[in-house]
Amino acid sequence: MNAESARENLRETIALWHAHERTAFDVVLAACDLLAAGAGGMALCTLAAVSPGNAEQEVRELLAAAVRDARLPFHEEGSAAALRAALEAKARLVLSGEIAPHVLVSWASETLQEMPWAVVDRLNDLEYEYDLADHTGRGLDEVAALVMAEARQVVDLPLDGVPPAAAT
Template sequence: MAQIAALMLDDVDLGNRRLTIAGRARPLDDLTLELMVEWLDHRRRRWPSTADLHLLINSQTASTTSRAGNHWVSAPMRGQDAALERLRVDRQLEEALTHCTSPKSSGSMRRPRCATRTPHNPCWNRPLNSTFDEICSTWTHREGNHGRVTSTEAAAIALQDHAALWSMGETRASDVVNAACDALVAGLDTPGLRILAACTRAEADYDVHDLLPAALDELGLAFYPVGSEAGQEAAARALARRMLAGELAPREFTFRIHQRHGHELPLTERLAELDDEYDILDHSDRTVDQVDAEVTAEARRLAAHLTAPAEPTDSPS
């Protein structure tokens, strides 16, 4: 609230649809932009001669150069059914649901229980015994096949995979947000996951870096620092699951592994060698099908290593 109260007129860039809060430029969506224009017009007509350069002013501060108090800024929210976080989530959750579930996959669009469930309340629907096919189905779901996330474990592992790939530069921040949406729809629910899933595509590149570690921690999942060997291995396993789900051809899979890691990562050294074999098939007695089969076997070896997420635990009171 203090950051909102401290906003200056110079922090607003209507032409580029940006608002700078605490030194970070944020994109303005259509609704916020419309309200911003209306407020600036009201401010100019109500206090045309004010010397106060703060964005938010009132009758008391207009004759000074001081910012409005936190109490005044937060007053419109007091007594309302929804807090600021819930308004933000609700404003963007329709977009999340649009990309996370399909009318073909169930009789109705089920709204995640993010507004009603107690924070950190464990929501795993069954023991951690999902089959590998269930894990792979979460990848095809994202690509428009309208598959159904079949368990909270599968959704958690898909989120973990997207996080690992993002940390290694293999996927976009918006893909991580989409995976967080899927996790909500599947039944996972923590405060950090809600906030991550509520990011718009425009906000993802700015916010995922800050929001992802906490969201993963609440779910008992790992956040891998950029460049770490554990992160490289996790990303390689995630790519293997993508290949087995049909998103990558075996040749593309080995090429990406070889290009990223060369022969330096022990876990994927055989895949790098197989990528070399593709290049010399014209001078070899092996066929493409034979190399593809060995790549698939290597992918299954990597993908079978699943780190089961721990159940979220209650926060200390």
């Protein structure tokens, strides 16, 4: 893995960790990959040295410095930028088939309620569509296809002033 691929993997892993789709130790392993690719400094080394048993606590403490060391933007957990990165990462998981479309809409409904993004409203509507699919004549596959279309938009387009994470 080259340094740019490893850097992107670390960014994505952090976003998915914030979305509870990856563990803190997954973040540690992604930091190891970036170091193995020849990038990073002492803060990233410190993060990469965290043991599995201490990962949940120590990653939170070390992440900001390690992310800056990796030349990635740091997003405070729960911030609009962190939630945007998490939404984008979850959307990519849907598009790759790693998670089902209904998982994205359920997560968005639970996690992004406070975000003033039109896509959140559309995902909430699609969660409702899943609930009513048997009664509306719209099949689950059709609702899933609509979720896939929303996921593509999330990955490709800015959300009300918050650009896709890869652009930050």
